[in-house]
């Protein structure tokens with residue numbers, strides 16, 4: 001695949017290439033740390049935590065010895081907090097790294113756009129995000145390069161190209177671009193792998209299967225109007241029930257699921273009827289529909305979005321404000337009715353905002369205590385990954401610190417359960433580990 005080829009070439013010679021098969025087992029021993037396990041209201045008393053390979057092997061107050069022959073790295077915690085890596089359930093690794101103007105600049109190439117995405121992925125890991133769900137865009141190549149150790153970044157659950165109807169939220173054509181159906185030419189967004197403009201059952205099936213073929217962990221469909229776009233009003237419902245069902249059936253045949261972009265009651269209820277398992281956004285829902293999500297066990301992936309920048313068109317700013325006004329009720333009702341809640345940032349086309357990815361978690365203080373907010377961005381966020389079934393690229397436990405879980409860990413200078421603000425500043429993350437490998441260690 002063209003994207004993979006580029007990223008692999010770009011990062012050749014990186015220090016994180018995989019070790020030869022006969023090298024000793026790698027182990028890391030965290031000594032004297034207090035653990036936030038992803039679920040509890042409080043930290044454990046001081047313990048030692050042993051990671052062997054990519055797995056947490058043991059946690060205990062007594063001294064732990066590493067297996068014979070292992071090469072052990074000791075980290076003296078001095079009572080600092082060991083917690084699960086952060087999870088952002090709604091990112092666009094490639095689209096978050098460039099502005100819209102940069103994407104359509106005739107000088108830009110797929111290679112240059114992807115290179116910015118790869119660098120942004122590296123920054124995400126350094127902010128403490130060890131896993132992200134990519135909800136649209138060409139992230140397959142970057143994911144592959146990271147997983148093979150040739151690039152640095154979080155675990156990525158890719159969706160591939162967003163699937164949108166003509167005139168839908170993922171119809172990103174320039175004002176001058178005409179419909180492929182009538183005029184024969186795919187749009188720039190489709191060429192670059194950002195979106196599929198697919199109408200009718202047949203095209204939706206093909207678009208879904210095309211993403212699955214390239215390694216999608218889940219399928220992203222646009223089921224209603226959006227805030228960040230100039231052409232589709234917020235109130236519109238997108239895709240007929242039958243088209244939505246086509247995506248769900250094709251995903252289900254690959255034993256994975258569909259998540260939809262949807263804000264409104266009508267688009268969300270139609271999606272639930274079609275068998276969709278996750279709703280992205282939902283800030284304009286009423287209380288009854290949020291109750292229905294809880295009854296049906298459908299996940300709600302919510303964000304506390306920022307207002308559109310003053311440079312955005314007036315209709316975009318108005319739409320964004322309407323969504324922001326609905327956010328308070330959505331979080332309150334989701335909490336009250338015990339909806340399976342997920343959290344994400346959904347930063348898009350505004351690279352200057354990306355440095356605030358971890359800071360965005362602090363907005364959750366409006367609705368949650370620090371332990372509840374941290375549980376949401378670790379343990380709770382990880383619950384959605386099981387829906388990918390055999391398409392889950394990282395089977396194993398994520399979002400928790402417990403024996404047998406995958407070793408995605410942050411060592412935090414201080415107690416984030418008492419002071420949530422600590423996680424917003426990456427200088428407080430003194431160790432960052434993903435899959436048992438250390439990517440940052442300032443204690444050395």
Ligand SMILES: [Zn+2]
Pocket residue numbers: 090091092135346348
């Ligand atoms: Zn999004």
